[in-house]
Every structure is written in C-alpha cells, then in structure tokens.
Amino acid sequence: xxxxxxxxxxxxxxxxxxxxxxxxxxxxxxxxxxxxxxxxxxxxxxxxxxxxxxxxxxxxxxxxxxxxxxxxxxxxxxxxxxxxxxxxxxxxxxxxxxxxxxxxxxxxxxxxxxxxxxxxxxxxxxxxxxxxxxxxxxxxxxxxxxxxxxxxxxxxxxxxxxxxxxxxxxxxxxxxxxxxxxxxxxxxxxxxxxxxxxxxxxxxxxxxxxxxxxxxxxxxxxxxxxxxxx
Amino acid sequence: xxxxxxxxxxxxxxxxxxxxxxxxxxxxxxxxxxxxxxxxxxxxxxxxxxxxxxxxxxxxxxxxxxxxxxxxxxxxxxxxxxxxxxxxxxxxxxxxxxxxxxxxxxxxxxxxxxxxxxxxxxxxxxxxxxxxxxxxxxxxxxxxxxxxxxxxxxxxxxxxxxxxxxxxxxxxxxxxxxxxxxxxxxxxxxxxxxxxxxxxxxxxxxxxxxxxxxxxxxxxxxxxxxxxxxxxxxxxxxxxxxxxxxxxxxxxxxxxxxxxxxxxxxxxxxxxxxxxxxxxxxxxxxxxxxxxxxxxxxxxxxxxxxxxxxxxxxxxxxxxxxxxxxxxxxxxxxxxxxxxxxxxxxxxxxxxxxxxxxxxxxxxxxxxxxxxxxxxxxxxxxxxxxxxxxxxxxxxxxxxxxxxxxxxxxxxxxxxxxxx
Numbered sequence: 001x002x003x004x005x006x007x008x009x010x011x012x013x014x015x016x017x018x019x020x021x022x023x024x025x026x027x028x029x030x031x032x033x034x035x036x037x038x039x040x041x042x043x044x045x046x047x048x049x050x051x052x053x054x055x056x057x058x059x060x061x062x063x064x065x066x067x068x069x070x071x072x073x074x075x076x077x078x079x080x081x082x083x084x085x086x087x088x089x090x091x092x093x094x095x096x097x098x099x100x101x102x103x104x105x106x107x108x109x110x111x112x113x114x115x116x117x118x119x120x121x122x123x124x125x126x127x128x129x130x131x132x133x134x135x136x137x138x139x140x141x142x143x144x145x146x147x148x149x150x151x152x153x154x155x156x157x158x159x160x161x162x163x164x165x166x167x168x169x170x171x172x173x174x175x176x177x178x179x180x181x182x183x184x185x186x187x188x189x190x191x192x193x194x195x196x197x198x199x200x201x202x203x204x205x206x207x208x209x210x211x212x213x214x215x216x217x218x219x220x221x222x223x224x225x226x227x228x229x230x
Numbered sequence: 231x232x233x234x235x236x237x238x239x240x241x242x243x244x245x246x247x248x249x250x251x252x253x254x255x256x257x258x259x260x261x262x263x264x265x266x267x268x269x270x271x272x273x274x275x276x277x278x279x280x281x282x283x284x285x286x287x288x289x290x291x292x293x294x295x296x297x298x299x300x301x302x303x304x305x306x307x308x309x310x311x312x313x314x315x316x317x318x319x320x321x322x323x324x325x326x327x328x329x330x331x332x333x334x335x336x337x338x339x340x341x342x343x344x345x346x347x348x349x350x351x352x353x354x355x356x357x358x359x360x361x362x363x364x365x366x367x368x369x370x371x372x373x374x375x376x377x378x379x380x381x382x383x384x385x386x387x388x389x390x391x392x393x394x395x396x397x398x399x400x401x402x403x404x405x406x407x408x409x410x411x412x413x414x415x416x417x418x419x420x421x422x423x424x425x426x427x428x429x430x431x432x433x434x435x436x437x438x439x440x441x442x443x444x445x446x447x448x449x450x451x452x453x454x455x456x457x458x459x460x461x462x463x464x465x466x467x468x469x470x471x472x473x474x475x476x477x478x479x480x481x482x483x484x485x486x487x488x489x490x491x492x493x494x495x496x497x498x499x500x501x502x503x504x505x506x507x508x509x510x511x512x513x514x515x516x517x518x519x520x521x522x523x524x525x526x527x528x529x530x531x532x533x534x535x536x537x538x539x540x541x542x543x544x545x546x547x548x549x550x551x552x553x554x555x556x557x558x559x560x561x562x563x564x565x566x567x568x569x570x571x572x573x574x575x576x577x578x579x580x581x582x583x584x585x586x587x588x589x590x591x592x593x594x595x596x597x598x599x600x601x602x603x604x605x606x607x608x609x610x611x612x613x614x615x616x617x618x619x620x621x622x623x624x625x626x627x628x629x630x631x632x633x634x635x636x637x638x639x640x641x642x643x644x645x646x647x648x649x650x
Binding site for chain 1 (some may be wrong): 460466503
C-alpha cells in the first residue's frame with residue numbers, strides 16, 4: 001500500500017478520489033445534480049492503527065450545470081476483517097448549494113401525483129442514447145448507485161455506474177417519490193459488471209435515500225433482448 | 231359499378247390506415263385475484279376498444295394494454311378508483327411508430343456504397359464494418375490491402391488493413407481496436423482512422439512522410455465474436471466467446487492471454503471472471519493470430535492497442551513494477567501525445583506505466599509486444615472517465631477519433647524519426 005505523498009496520476013489517489021465522488025453524490029445528488037471527479041491535485045496516505053487514512057485535494061464537477069469546485073477531503077478505509085464502508089468527510093467550494101433548484105421542484109411536482117407512474121429501461125441504450133425525459137431518471141439512478149458504490153468501495157476497487165437497466169416508479173409515500181431501480185455497476189479492477197436492485201426515494205427536501213438493496217446473481221451469459229435505438 | 235369501386239377505395243382509404251395518435255400503452259400490475267378479475271372484465275368491454283398486448287394471466291405477470299385516446303380518461307379513472315397500480319409504458323404510440331418508421335427508412339437508405347457515404351458518427355454492426363473494409367480496399371488499391379491473419383473462435387475472419395506505399399517489409403506500425411468487444415468507441419474510431427489515412431496520404435505532410443517510410447497495419451475488429459455478441463445478446467461482453475471445458479462460463483480475456491508475466495498476479499484463473507487469462511498463453515486464436523503475424527513480420531517498430539474507457543495513455547509494464555528500460559523515452563512521448571490530444575477539445579488524459587496508473591495486469595498485449603523488441607508499445611484508454619463509460623453516445627465518436635488521432639500521429643512521427 002502506497003504511503004506518504006501520492007502521485008495524482010497514479011491509481012491510489014484516483015481510487016480514493018472516486019470514493020469521495022460517491023460520497024458527494026450520496027449526500028448532495030438529485031435528479032438534477034450529479035457530481036463527477038474532474039482532477040486530483042494532490043494527496044497523501046497514511047497507516048493508522050487498523051485503518052488507512054487519505055487526504056486529497058480535488059476538483060469536482062457537477063454534470064448538469066457544468067459548475068466545478070475545489071474540494072478537500074479526508075477518507076478512512078477500515079482495515080481488518082469487517083466489510084464496513086469507508087468514512088468520508090469533504091468540503092467543497094462553490095459546488096454544492098443546499099437549496100433545491102427550480103428544476104428539482106418542478107420535477108418533484110410533476111411526478112408526485114399518483115396517476116402517472118413512469119418507467120424506463122436501458123438508459124442509456126447501447127448507442128449511448130436516451131430520451132430527454134429519461135435523463136433525470138438516469139441521474140437519479142447514478143446518484144442512488146453512488147450509495148452502494150460508496151458502501152462497497154475499498155482501496156482495491158473503482159466503481160462507476162454502467163447503465164440503468166430499468167426503473168419503475170412506485171406510489172409516492174410520505175411525500176417521497178419512490179422507485180425500483182435495476183442498475184449495472186462497472187468495477188474497474190475486476191472488470192466485472194455487477195447488477196443491483198434498489199428501492200430508492202427522493203424529494204427535494206430529503207434528498208436521495210436507498211431503502212433496500214439486493215445484489216443480483218451474476219448471469220454468465222445474459223441473453224438480454226437486443227438493444228434497439230430509440 | 232364505377233361508383234361502387236370509388237366508394238370501396240374511399241372506404242379502404244379512410245378505414246384501412248389506422249392511426250394511434252394519443253393512444254397509450256399501460257402496464258398494469260394487479261395486486262390480488264379480485265383486481266385480476268376486474269382487469270379481465272375491463273378488457274372485455276367492447277366500447278372501450280382496448281387492445282390487450284399481454285393478457286391477464288396471474289399476479290406475477292403484468293398486463294399490458296393499449297388504450298385508445300378516447301378511452302384513456304375512463305380507464306385511468308377506473309384503475310385509480312379500484313386502486314390498481316399502473317404505469318405508462320408508451321406515452322403516445324403514434325409518436326413512437328413514426329420515429330420507428332423514420333429510422334427504418336433512414337437505415338434502408340443509408341447502406342453506404344462508398345466509404346464517403348459511410349456514417350462515421352454512428353456505431354455499426356460487424357457486417358457493416360467488414361463491408362467498409364472491402365470498400366476501402368477497392369477504392370484505394372494502391373494504398374490499402376486486406377490481410378486475413380486468422381479466424382476467430384467462431385470462424386470470423388480476423389482482418390488487418392495494410393496501408394503501404396511500397397517497399398519490401400518496411401518497418402511497420404500496428405494499431406488495433408476492439409480487442410475488448412464492449413468498448414464500442416474503439417472500433418468506431420478505428421474505422422475513422424482507416425478513412426483518415428487514405429484521405430490524408432498525399433495531402434498531409436506528416437502522414438505522407440510516415441507512409442513513405444513505414445507501413446501501417448490496422449485491425450479494427452480484433453474480437454469479432456465478442457463484438458457480434460455485444461450487438462445481439464449482451465452489450466457488456468468483454469472477452470472472447472470460446473467456451474471453457476468444465477465450466478458454464480464462456481470466454482477468455484484477450485488482454486490477459488499474452489505470454490508476458492502470464493499467470494502472475496493481475497489476471498484471474500477462473501473462467502467466470504472478466505479477467506480470465508485462459509488455459510495457457512496464446513490459447514485464443516484472436517491473440518495467437520496477432521502473435522504469429524508480429525513474429526513473421528519481424529519489423530514492427532510501434533504497437534498501439536486501443537481500449538476504452540478512462541482517458542489514459544499507458545506503456546509497459548503491467549505485470550511488474552520494475553520500470554521498462556525505455557521508461558523515460560516512453561514517458562516523454564506519452565506526455566507529448568496527451569498534450570497534442572488535449573489541443574483539440576481540451577480532453578484531459580493521464581499517462582504512465584500500466585501498473586502505476588491503472589492496476590497490476592499480467593499477460594497484456596503491450597507487455598508482450600514490448601518484450602518482443604517493439605519499443606513504442608502503448609495501450610490507449612479512450613473517452614470517457616465514467617459518466618457514460620462503455621456506452622459512449624454516438625455523437626462523441628468523431629471528437630474522440632479526431633483527438634486520438636493527434637496522439638497517434640505524435641507516436642507514429644516519433645517512431646518514424648527514430649527508425650532507420
């Protein structure tokens with residue numbers, strides 16, 4: 001394990017930075033806010049008792065507004081036998097506003113009434129295309145995936161959401177929009193595609209919550225129907 | 231008689247073509263037997279003119295019904311009153327049909343007859359790419375030829391385009407794309423590179439100088455079985471399609487199958503793994519064919535194997551942290567390449583050895599080619615950095631290909647300047 005000053009180009013800093021990305025999405029993401037790592041400026045790692053501690057200086061970018069911001073983050077990867085999630089603290093300048101945006105409010109109002117349940121599949125499709133109305137659901141899938149990706153991350157993983165296989169809106173409950181999501185995650189080191197089913201809620205006030213997660217068995221030869229262009 | 235004929239024609243004209251404007255397809259999930267019965271009754275109400283796409287059978291199967299526009303309010307009110315959950319699968323059926331129609335027409339019309347007609351800004355099925363290769367050769371017989379270096383496991387040809395202005399066994403540059411089949415932007419870029427070469431020869435001084443001294447070899451669909459599979463079964467397939475005896479899992483990772491650190495940490499010994507190294511080095515015909523080609527050519531000076539995604543330029547080694555002996559030169563050249571790449575659209579790449587920059591990986595292509603003496607051995611990882619990942623939108627193909635070409639030119643020029 002690399003210790004001391006980290007080379008920002010090399011993978012240890014990069015993997016840790018991606019964990020910070022997952023953390024930020026878990027905390028601040030929404031159908032109109034999806035954050036990605038832009039650049040690692042500097043970092044360091046140290047061994048502490050049973051843990052590994054990272055400090056990073058990063059630039060993150062919010063994908064819908066294209067606004068970038070500088071972030072400082074500290075992560076703790078737990079050592080030992082347990083499978084517990086990394087702990088992250090991060091503060092970012094100029095990137096995260098706390099109030100819900102007009103878009104988020106409009107989206108929420110549009111979908112909270114129960115007579116118009118939305119669903120979708122293969123977002124994006126094989127050609128990288130999606131209907132404009134599906135975009136916020138793609139972002140939401142990405143943010144919900146971040147909850148799992150954060151939980152599953154360690155120093156030997158690098159996760160991204162590969163695709164939303166499908167999602168279905170369920171009845172709004174307690175003012176939260178609710179969805180079943182089936183997402184495909186790509187883990188870079190093993191190169192595996194990992195399927196998860198998620199029960200997701202969202203409201204502008206409460207943010208994204210993942211209530212249930214279910215790992216799907218790996219299908220060795222997924223005979224999925226061919227994806228067609230929309 | 232004539233009047234009757236006219237009337238018949240009119241009748242057919244008005245009632246023959248059906249329109250589905252405003253019609254929606256609802257997916258209804260009955261919560262219990264009572265609701266299921268209600269749905270069956272609903273579907274039998276003639277005046278609603280419901281068109282059941284998926285019958286009410288049991289509670290675990292949803293019911294799909296096309297509801298004509300005129301019946302929508304009634305049906306939805308009914309479902310809501312009875313508290314039967316439903317979702318809208320298709321918002322407006324006619325819109326969807328119109329789009330499909332447009333697409334089919336444009337697909338039919340666009341079977342290209344020349345490489346000038348070919349749509350470089352889209353992803354293509356394998357048959358289209360094979361046709362493209364043959365058209366390119368036919369249009370440029372003095373510059374391009376096709377060499378079949380072998381066959382895939384399922385018997386598809388492994389085609390390499392050779393760009394040459396003459397000479398005998400001139401020093402060569404090798405480019406490959408699509409060794410991992412799900413990395414679609416690479417095969418698409420490879421197709422564009424092929425066209426770029428023939429377009430620029432005689433027009434671009436730098437490329438002309440390269441081809442006057444060296445040959446370029448380009449394998450666009452390096453894993454054709456995998457590529458076909460990504461179109462027809464599983465978009466996320468990476469490996470070859472050769473079955474593994476004693477396992478239900480298919481395929482070997484062609485970028486862990488090379489005889490360089492084969493079997494060492496950085497690849498898997500499990501056939502079910504995406505990084506399965508295979509039963510032995512060069513077990514995959516897709517790999518062995520290149521090995522045989524490289525050895526029999528004997529005069530390759532650069533070898534670039536193109537992947538996606540992550541935006542990186544990588545040099546050996548992946549299987550060991552011992553720096554390769556040309557590390558310094560390869561590092562500097564990589565820096566030049568990513569700088570040239572970024573000059574076009576500002577796309578930012580990282581660079582370094584495989585093992586430092588991405589992960590330990592054993593049995594990789596460029597570790598083997600480097601150990602064969604091909605000094606300028608690089609692996610590229612193209613766009614993006616994870617937002618779309620493997621499913622990069624087609625509208626990014628051209629920008630990706632164009633910026634990547636600048637990086638390739640940097641490497642090819644340096645190779646030419648350092649080759650006798």
